[in-house]
Structures are given as structure tokens and as C-alpha cells.
Amino acid sequence: MRTAHRVETVRQAEQTLISRLPDGTLxxxxxxxxxxxxxxxxxKVYARKVVLLVGSGDNGGDTLYAGARLSRRGAAVTAILLTPDRTHQQALTAFTRAGGRTTTPDNAQHTLKQADLLIDGVVGIGGRGGLRPPATDLIRAAEHHHVPIVAVDLPSGVDADTGEVHGEAVHATLTVTFGTHKPALLIDPAREHAGVVHLVDIGLTLPPPEAEALQHPDVSALLPHPGATSDKYRRGVVGIAAGSNRYPGAAVLAVAGALRGGAGAVRYTGPATAEVLARFPETLISDKGPKHAGRVQAWVVGPGAGDEQAPVSEVLALDDVPVLIDADGLRLADPGAVRRRTAPTLLTPHAGEAAALLGVTREEVESQRLWAVRELASRYRATVLLKGATTLIADAEGPVRVNPTGTPWLATAGSGDVLSGLTGSLLAAGLPARDAGSVGAYLHGLAGRYAADGAPTTAYEVAEALPTAWRDVTG
Structure with missing residues (x-):
């Protein structure tokens, strides 16, 4: 599992460690x-041309000391000092003694044009706001000449704690971060600026994280596995209240995801019975509505519901089982009824739906995703899966989960319906809402990669790829 911590937490851990180590060790x-x-x-390092973009403070010091090491290995290293009067003096002395050269921003254009690598040491994790001149011009020049950029701890210009980007920011080829990931390295829009992220262990002792990203072993450990005495009812039954005369396909896709999600059976209620049975004859059908559909261990409500509010209200009133609310269900659900529920509730909005629930613009949600998912979880007293380029899962307590899988090809009609069915099935199989959302998003993203394989795909193909994703995760 990859974990991320806030700046204040990292600073405290660094100070604790520094107090026990010789000066400069960290x-x-x-x-x-x-x-x-x-x-x-x-x-290869020998004879390669490396340029350092050096700001003030410890981030610039890390950059200069690294430049000194590369210089001793034969690289031609030039440091562009953005604030000469505030440069880390001990690091600068070590750099020049190792053979490194310094220059000013005014004289740096030719140096950048010939560079094999640029190291971004402009600002560290404490930086706020976008890049400012002359750093902006130098970064643009490097990008124009296609010089690979390595960011030190964090791409300069992004907010470490929130993942927000206000103004110009570095687009790194590689980010080398120290001690722990920072939330911005996991969460968009900042994540798009980080490139490949490499974590360097510097010996920090850290408390529980602000954010975390599951990996294959974590997901495998959470997946339901039937035992020798399992039957379809012991494995869990998920109810799907979805679809409408206008959107019958949403029901089909939600059932497709649910059948591949680990539960033993799927009950469907809604107006798309014929379409569901034509594709999935194993589905258990009810024409009496959610309240009288039979026993289930979780409900999924909302995909393709149109303006049919009755099924949403009925499902919300069933307070003895977990409920996942998606799509039209988010618009039709009474907020008070959601907050009053005592059984787990999982909301799965995309940015536009989240904006409507919060009363803000879509742009605000997309630029402040960490805030948005936490605010939704707090306001609705629910677990929230905020879909997007970076899917986030949050509840009232614990770190925000960040989903690392997926592909832009998942931005296709019906993809969210498959995710809802899959995640609802995991709820019915016994996973807590936070784990069900995290595992569902992970498998869905992985299935999307398999289904697309670099080309356009459809939601149904994503559902069909879920068994491949499941087998991949479990080894």
C-alpha cells in the first residue's frame, strides 16, 4: 500500500529524526x-549535461547535494540559482567543490537547450501557489527543448496537501519524493504533473496517513473467497433497482457488474426485466419492487432510473442492509433520508453529480477533489466514491483511498453502471463500504485497461474483463 502524509506531519517526523542524527544526515x-x-x-552519467534549477531552503539544498554527487561521477552539472542570497550555503559549497558550476537565470537559456536532464528544486512541499518568473520561463524553455525534468519531492507549483494546482506548475518526467508520498502525488490535478513517482526511504517514523492507495496484495486480501460450505445465499445476494423505459441498458450493465462481483446471486427489480433476462437468465427477478423483492445483503439503486423516485425511497427505507446510490438515484434521494440511515450508505457521484450535491460548480469539484469527497462524506454521513481521473473513496474516519488503476477509455457510457453493480456485489459479500468502494474501483479500473488495451472499449466489454482483472489481482 502506498501512503501519503500532509506537510505538517512530514515536518514533525523530520524534526524528530533530525534531533537524533548528526547535522545534515537527513x-x-x-x-x-x-x-x-x-x-x-x-x-550513463559521465559527460551528460545536467541542469539544476535551485530555489531557496532545504529543497534547493537537496538539489545541490545531488548535483555534487552527479558531478563527482563525471556529469557536467550547472546550477541556475534563482535566489542567490537565500541559497543553502553548505550545499552550494559542496556543489562547487565537486566541480559544479553556477549561473544566473539571465544566462541560462543556452545551458538549458543543451541539457540532458533538468532537476526541479525550485520549491519544496511547503510551496504555495503557481510558479513565478523567472522559474516559469526556464521551465517552459526546458519543456520546449524536450528536456526530461526530475522534480525534487514534489513538482514545483502544486499544493502538497490538497493536490490543487493554482497557476503554472512543473510537468515532471519523474518525481523523487522523500519519506512518504504527499497527497498531491496521488490526487489529480496535481498527480498529472508528477510523472513516475519514486519514493526514497529516509527513515521517518510516521502516524496514520492522510491518503492511501491500495495495491494488488491489499486488494487480494480484501476480496471475498467462497469456502467449501458456501452456497449462493451464504455468499450474499445483491439487489439491483435500476433502469427505466428510457434507459433499460443501465439495468443490464449494473447486473453485469454485479454478477462478476463476488456475491452468490443478483435480484433485479425494475422495468427492464426482459432486457436483463435476455442477457443474464441467472438473474432472480421480482416485479413487486425493492421492499418485497426478497432477502438481499445489499442494494444498488439509481442507475438509469430516470425520474422514478419510488424505488429510491423504498430502498433508502430498508435500513437493515447497505445501500449504494448512483446516477439518477443521487438526484432523487432525499438528503435527510440518507443521513438518517444507520446501515452503511455508499454514494458514487461523478464530478457533476458531486457539484450538484454540494451546491458548487463542477470546476470547483475537479480542482479540489480531496475537499469535495471529504465534504460529501461529512455532509451526508455516508461513504463516498467520487469518480474521475483519480477516483477517491472517503468516509467520516480514516485516510482517503485513492484508486491507482484505470484508463481514459473508461470515460464511456455505462461504465459507471458496471462499477455500481460490481461494488454493490462486494457490499453484499460482506465488505465494509469503504473497502467495497476501494476494491470495486480498483477492479473496474484494471478491467478497463484489459478491455481497452490501448483502443476504445464499451462498458459491457469492461464487465466481461472483470474476471481477468480478478485473476490478475489474486495471482
Whole structure:
């Protein structure tokens, strides 16, 4: 599992460690990891031209010490000092003694044009706001000349704690971060600026994280596995109240996801019975509505519901089982009824739906995703799965889960219906809402990669790829 911590938490852990170590040890550890990562990216170091973009403080110090190491290995290293009067003096002395050269921003254009690598040491994790001149012009020049950029701890110009980007920011080829990931390295829009992220262990002891991203072993450990005595009812039954005369396909796709999600059976109620049975004859059908559909261990309501509010209200009143609310259900659900529920509730909005629930613009949600998912979870007293380029899962307590899988090809009609059915099935199989949302998003994203394989795909093909994703995760 990858974990991410806020700036204040990292600072406190660093100070605790620094108090027990000889002066400068922590910075040298960071610089050694940074230099190694840069050397690996270069392939060979000798005679390569490396440019350092050096700001003030410790981030600039890490950069200079790493530059000194690369210089001693034969690289031609030039440091562009953005604030000469505030440059880390000990690191600068070590850099020049190792053979490194310095220059000013005014004289740096020719140096950048010839560079094999640029190391971004403009600002560290404490930076606020976008890049400012002359750093902006120098970064643009490097990008114009297609110079690979390595960001030190964090791409300059992004907010470490929130993942927000206000103004110009570095687009790194590689980010070398120290001690722990920062939320911005996991959460869009900042994540798009980080490139490949490499974590250097510098010995920090850290408390529980602000955010975390599951990996294959974590997901495998959470997946339901039937035992020798399992039957379809012991494995869980998920109810699907979805579809309408206008959107029957949403019901078909939700059932498709549910059948591949680990529960033993799927009950369907709604106006798309014929369409569902034509594709999935194993589905258990009810024409009496959710309240009288039979026993289930979780409900999914809302995909393709149109303006049919009755099924949504009926499902919300069933307070003895978990409920997943998606799509039209989010618009039709009474907020008070959601908040009054005592059984787990999982909301799965995309950015536009989240904006409507919060009373803000879609742009605000997309630029402040971490805030949005936490605010929704708090306001509705529910677990929230906020869909998007970075899907986030949050509840009232614990770290925000960040889904690392997926592909842009998942932005296709019906994809969310498959995710709802899959996640509802995991709820019925016994997973807590936070785990069901996290595992569902992970498998769905992985299935999307398999289904697309670099080309356009459909929601139904994503559903068909779920068994492949499941087998991949479980080894």
C-alpha cells in the first residue's frame, strides 16, 4: 500500500529524526536517493549535461547535494540559482567543490537547450501557489527543448496537501519524493504533473496517513473467497433497482457488474426485466419492487432510473442492509433520508453529480477533489466514491483511498453502471463500504485497461474483463 502524509506531519517526523542524527544526515540521505534516481534515468552519467534549477531552503539544498554527487561521477552539472542570497550555503559549497558550476537565470537559456536532464528544486512541499518568473520561463524553455525534468519531492507549483494546482506548475518526467508520498502525488490535478513517482526511504517514523492507495496484495486480501460450505445465499445476494423505459441498458450493465462481483446471486427489480433476462437468465427477478423483492445483503439503486423516485425511497427505507446510490438515484434521494440511515450508505457521484450535491460548480469539484469527497462524506454521513481521473473513496474516519488503476477509455457510457453493480456485489459479500468502494474501483479500473488495451472499449466489454482483472489481482 502506498501512503501519503500532509506537510505538517512530514515536518514533525523530520524534526524528530533530525534531533537524533548528526547535522545534515537527513539531507544527505535525500540527496543520495535523488542522485541515484537521476543516474538511473540518464542511463550513463559521465559527460551528460545536467541542469539544476535551485530555489531557496532545504529543497534547493537537496538539489545541490545531488548535483555534487552527479558531478563527482563525471556529469557536467550547472546550477541556475534563482535566489542567490537565500541559497543553502553548505550545499552550494559542496556543489562547487565537486566541480559544479553556477549561473544566473539571465544566462541560462543556452545551458538549458543543451541539457540532458533538468532537476526541479525550485520549491519544496511547503510551496504555495503557481510558479513565478523567472522559474516559469526556464521551465517552459526546458519543456520546449524536450528536456526530461526530475522534480525534487514534489513538482514545483502544486499544493502538497490538497493536490490543487493554482497557476503554472512543473510537468515532471519523474518525481523523487522523500519519506512518504504527499497527497498531491496521488490526487489529480496535481498527480498529472508528477510523472513516475519514486519514493526514497529516509527513515521517518510516521502516524496514520492522510491518503492511501491500495495495491494488488491489499486488494487480494480484501476480496471475498467462497469456502467449501458456501452456497449462493451464504455468499450474499445483491439487489439491483435500476433502469427505466428510457434507459433499460443501465439495468443490464449494473447486473453485469454485479454478477462478476463476488456475491452468490443478483435480484433485479425494475422495468427492464426482459432486457436483463435476455442477457443474464441467472438473474432472480421480482416485479413487486425493492421492499418485497426478497432477502438481499445489499442494494444498488439509481442507475438509469430516470425520474422514478419510488424505488429510491423504498430502498433508502430498508435500513437493515447497505445501500449504494448512483446516477439518477443521487438526484432523487432525499438528503435527510440518507443521513438518517444507520446501515452503511455508499454514494458514487461523478464530478457533476458531486457539484450538484454540494451546491458548487463542477470546476470547483475537479480542482479540489480531496475537499469535495471529504465534504460529501461529512455532509451526508455516508461513504463516498467520487469518480474521475483519480477516483477517491472517503468516509467520516480514516485516510482517503485513492484508486491507482484505470484508463481514459473508461470515460464511456455505462461504465459507471458496471462499477455500481460490481461494488454493490462486494457490499453484499460482506465488505465494509469503504473497502467495497476501494476494491470495486480498483477492479473496474484494471478491467478497463484489459478491455481497452490501448483502443476504445464499451462498458459491457469492461464487465466481461472483470474476471481477468480478478485473476490478475489474486495471482
Amino acid at each position: 539531507m544527505h540521505r535525500a540527496a543520495a536517493g535523488l542522485a541515484t534516481a537521476c543516474a538511473n534515468l540518464l542511463g
